[in-house]
Amino acid sequence: MATQPLCVCEHCDAVYRRRALARREIARCLRCGAELYRDQRYDLNAMLALTLAALIVFVIANVYPIVRIEVQGVASEATLWGAIMATWNSGVGVVAALAAATVFFFPLGQIALFLHVLPALRRGRVPVHFSDAMHALRLVQPWSMVEVFLLGALVSVVKLAGLAEVIPGIGLWAFGILTLLLTTLTGFDLRRLWEIADGARR
Numbered sequence: 001m002a003t004q005p006l007c008v009c010e011h012c013d014a015v016y017r018r019r020a021l022a023r024r025e026i027a028r029c030l031r032c033g034a035e036l037y038r039d040q041r042y043d044l045n046a047m048l049a050l051t052l053a054a055l056i057v058f059v060i061a062n063v064y065p066i067v068r069i070e071v072q073g074v075a076s077e078a079t080l081w082g083a084i085m086a087t088w089n090s091g092v093g094v095v096a097a098l099a100a101a102t103v104f105f106f107p108l109g110q111i112a113l114f115l116h117v118l119p120a121l122r123r124g125r126v127p128v129h130f131s132d133a134m135h136a137l138r139l140v141q142p143w144s145m146v147e148v149f150l151l152g153a154l155v156s157v158v159k160l161a162g163l164a165e166v167i168p169g170i171g172l173w174a175f176g177i178l179t180l181l182l183t184t185l186t187g188f189d190l191r192r193l194w195e196i197a198d199g200a201r202r
């Protein structure tokens with residue numbers, strides 16, 4: 001019989017053996033009542049569905065224009081990339097690079113990594129490069145959270161430079177929805193995926 005891993009209460013240092021929880025059950029410390037760990041509300045199917053939804057919304061958010069840019073009297077509508085390039089060209093390269101990373105590359109990376117890990121785990125297998133993918137996810141996750149802020153910063157810089165006005169259309173809505181989806185994915189406890197992978201190895 002496999003020994004269950006130990007778990008320490010972060011508040012009073014009491015030590016417990018972990019056990020499998022029923023759906024939506026929460027394990028609490030007997031001594032101080034603090035939460036120890038909880039059953040993840042979203043099982044693998046739901047997580048995969050969320051990830052696929054995030055991918056679709058990501059594409060929509062990047063295909064539809066979010067700003068109207070005017071250069072030398074000629075107005076044109078620009079997508080996120082257009083806005084990033086305009087910011088870059090107006091001399092605020094740091095903001096452009098940060099926005100590209102947090103609003104484009106980190107979310108895309110997070111979605112791609114989940115799409116690599118989840119389908120295999122769902123079939124009861126451990127995907128190739130599982131631990132690399134999980135470490136990458138841990139690094140990427142905190143950055144995906146700041147994308148609303150960065151999108152806001154990007155838009156205000158473009159606006160301040162007098163280059164653009166925001167289009168309150170499909171693209172901007174898609175970014176809003178994408179942020180909600182990614183926040184939900186980011187809230188998922190990655191340790192749970194490690195446990196599922198451990199179970200699949202046995």
Ligand SMILES: [Zn+2]
Nearest residue numbers: 009012029032
């Ligand atoms: Zn405690």
